[in-house]
Every structure is written in structure tokens, then in C-alpha cells.
Amino acid sequence: MEMIRLAIPDVIRLVPRRFGDNRGHFSETWNVKTLRDLGIDPTLAQENQSYSADPGTVRGLHYQAPPHAQTKLIRVVRGAVLDVAVDVRRSSSSYGQWVAEELSAENGAQLLVPKGFLHGFATKEPDTIVIYKTDSFYAPESEGSVRFDDPALAIDWGIASSDATLSDKDGKAPGFADFASPFA
Numbered sequence: 001m002e003m004i005r006l007a008i009p010d011v012i013r014l015v016p017r018r019f020g021d022n023r024g025h026f027s028e029t030w031n032v033k034t035l036r037d038l039g040i041d042p043t044l045a046q047e048n049q050s051y052s053a054d055p056g057t058v059r060g061l062h063y064q065a066p067p068h069a070q071t072k073l074i075r076v077v078r079g080a081v082l083d084v085a086v087d088v089r090r091s092s093s094s095y096g097q098w099v100a101e102e103l104s105a106e107n108g109a110q111l112l113v114p115k116g117f118l119h120g121f122a123t124k125e126p127d128t129i130v131i132y133k134t135d136s137f138y139a140p141e142s143e144g145s146v147r148f149d150d151p152a153l154a155i156d157w158g159i160a161s162s163d164a165t166l167s168d169k170d171g172k173a174p175g176f177a178d179f180a181s182p183f184a
Contacts, residue, residue: 001031003038006099011085012040012112013101014073027108029075030133040112041071043135050130052079052123057165058157060120061086061146061173065182068139069115072132079128080104081121082158086146088181089116096176098155103130116183118146122157122164145173152176 004013016027028034035042050059061084064070074083086098102124103109113119121130146153149161153176157164 001028001034001038003040006101008085008087008094008097008099010087010114011099011117014038014110014112016108016110018108029108029110030073041135044133045137046134048132048134048138052128052130052165053126054165055123055125055128056159056163057123057128058120058148058159058170059167060084060170061118061148062120063088063118063144063146064136064139065142065144066115068136068142069183070134070136071115072113072119072134073110074103074113074119074121074130074132075108075110076103076105077129077131078105079123079125080106081123081128081130083111083121084119084155084157085111085113086118086153086155087116088118088179089183090181091184092116095181096153098153100155120148122148122159124158144179145170146179147173147175150176 002015018025087094
């Protein structure tokens with residue numbers, strides 16, 4: 001598995017090797033030993049799947065506050081997304097900065113987003129399916145969100161804000177200026 005540290009080095013792009021032939025391909029997407037050898041803690045609590053019918057569906061920016069904070073490992077099994085992580089660790093030199101990666105069924109890449117980050121994605125293709133593993137269980141009392149198109153963050157989602165399809169909750173998310181980060 002190839003490991004690539006992004007501009008914010010705690011966010012990691014993982015690219016599993018693919019073995020192809022005339023039938024298609026095979027790849028090992030999760031291996032505890034491989035991840036440990038790369039210095040990644042592979043503890044898992046939960047796996048989630050989302051389906052988005054239309055391109056331009058935005059899910060995020062979400063987080064779970066401590067003590068239920070989550071590290072996420074995200075991958076796309078159908079379609080493609082622009083996956084975004086925003087550093088909201090108050091003591092971080094990259095606080096308020098973001099990184100984005102295209103994840104697709106075609107490229108097979110995964111993104112490891114550690115605790116202390118807002119996370120979201122925008123779908124680029126119809127009928128996109130995203131699977132993500134977390135190291136902590138979902139705790140609704142600890143969840144929160146920040147407006148995906150907040151000008152203070154200036155995230156380039158590749159779509160106009162007016163064209164984004166949002167949940168009611170994400171549409172009402174507060175701006176970054178109103179966000180009090182629970183992450184030291």
C-alpha cells in the first residue's frame with residue numbers, strides 16, 4: 001500500500017495495490033499488519049456507507065467532539081467524490097486550513113482523516129457510494145457541523161454553492177466564525 005502525506009501531514013492518502021487481469025482487478029483495502037507497518041493505528045469500531053444519487057451532493061463538514069471524536073478512513077466503491085478535511089485542532093499550525101483529494105472507484109485511493117478535523121465530500125458522479133471506517137462509534141450528542149461553503153475557509157468544492165444538494169442539517173450549519181473547536 002502506498003502512503004502519501006498531504007499538505008497537512010496528518011491527513012494521509014492511502015493507495016492499495018491493484019492486481020488486474022482480463023476479469024478486472026483485486027486489491028487489499030484493509031490490512032491491520034500493513035497499516036501498523038505504516039505507523040497507522042488500525043483500531044476500528046464502525047463502518048458506514050452513504051449513497052448519493054446526484055452529482056453535487058455535499059455531505060459535511062462534520063465532526064464528533066471528544067470523547068467520541070473519530071478518525072475516518074474513507075473510500076469510494078462507486079462513482080467519485082472530492083473529499084475534504086479541515087484542521088480544527090486549536091494548537092495546530094495548520095488550524096483552519098484544508099486539504100482535498102479526489103477519491104473514486106477508478107483510482108481506488110483512500111483518505112485517512114484523523115481526529116480534530118472537519119470532514120466532508122462532494123459527489124462528482126451520479127450514484128456514488130462512499131464507505132468509511134471509524135475508530136469510535138457514532139454518538140449523536142457529540143456531532144456537529146460547519147457550513148461547507150463558509151467564505152472564511154474558501155474551500156474549492158468544484159461546484160457552485162447554489163448547485164449543491166444538502167441535507168436540512170447541513171444547510172443550517174453555522175459558519176466557521178461561530179465554531180468553537182472542541183479539539184485542543
